Each structure stands twice: as C-alpha cells, then as structure tokens.
Amino acid sequence: MKRLILAVMLVLLVAGTAAAKDYEVTKKAGDYNVVVKIDKNPPITGDNNLSVAIKDAKGADVTDAKVSVEYSMPAMPGMPAMKYNTNAELAAKEYKTKVNFSMSGSWNMVIKIIRADKTTQVKFTVDAR
Ligand SMILES: [Cu+2]
Numbered sequence: 193m194k195r196l197i198l199a200v201m202l203v204l205l206v207a208g209t210a211a212a213k214d215y216e217v218t219k220k221a222g223d224y225n226v227v228v229k230i231d232k233n234p235p236i237t238g239d240n241n242l243s244v245a246i247k248d249a250k251g252a253d254v255t256d257a258k259v260s261v262e263y264s265m266p267a268m269p270g271m272p273a274m275k276y277n278t279n280a281e282l283a284a285k286e287y288k289t290k291v292n293f294s295m296s297g298s299w300n301m302v303i304k305i306i307r308a309d310k311t312t313q314v315k316f317t318v319d320a321r
Pocket residue numbers: 265266268271295297
C-alpha cells in the first residue's frame with residue numbers, strides 16, 4: 193500500500209513537471225529559425241519572462257542582432273487598443289525580456305529581428321490567462 197501511494201505521488205510529480213514546461217513557439221522567418229519561449233504556461237496576466245533563440249540557415253546561433261518584442265491587443269468594447277514594445281537583451285545566446293500582459297485574452301506578438309540593416313519579423317498570438 194505504501195508503495196502504491198509512493199507510485200501515485202511520483203506520477204503526480206512527473207505530471208506536474210511536464211505541465212510546468214515553457215510555452216514555446218517555433219517559427220521560420222527568412223533565413224532564421226526562431227524559438228520563442230515564455231516561462232509561464234499558459235502565459236499569465238502580469239509579468240512573463242520571454243526569451244528568443246535565433247539560428248541562421250546553417251544552424252549557428254545568431255548573437256549580433258537587435259531584437260525587440262511588440263505585443264498588442266486591438267480595441268474591444270470598453271477597452272482601447274493596447275500596444276507595448278520592449279527590447280530584448282542578449283544573455284547566454286538568447287535574447288531576453290519581460291512582457292507584461294495587462295489583461296487576459298489574445299495578444300498579437302511581433303518579434304523584430306534587426307541584423308545588418310535588415311528587419312525580419314516573427315508573428316504569432318499568445319492567449320494570456
Ligand atoms: Cu483587451
């Protein structure tokens with residue numbers, strides 16, 4: 193019986209760990225392969241840590257780009273349009289920043305990658321709880 197309880201607890205622990213996995217979006221944009229991660233899954237109303245990893249066509253890490261994150265929500269009844277912009281800073285081959293979703297719902301994300309005067313954009317939506 194003790195063993196069964198232990199086994200059940202172990203399963204719950206593993207399930208909990210799996211659920212805690214980062215929210216992840218992978219996109220091809222131009223020559224780049226871009227992986228965006230958010231540490232809250234699902235993303236939440238309030239602060240979320242976001243990271244962007246960029247690889248070039250050869251699979252090498254891109255560490256000399258300027259990366260910014262724009263997140264917005266169109267106007268809806270009782271709420272004006274919202275738009276925020278933040279610069280991501282390079283740390284350990286990833287570009288990191290915080291995004292603060294001011295309300296729950298669907299947010300339009302635009303990751304801007306500027307490198308050698310060329311701008312590449314990655315777009316996706318995030319549902320914040
Ligand atoms: Cu809204």
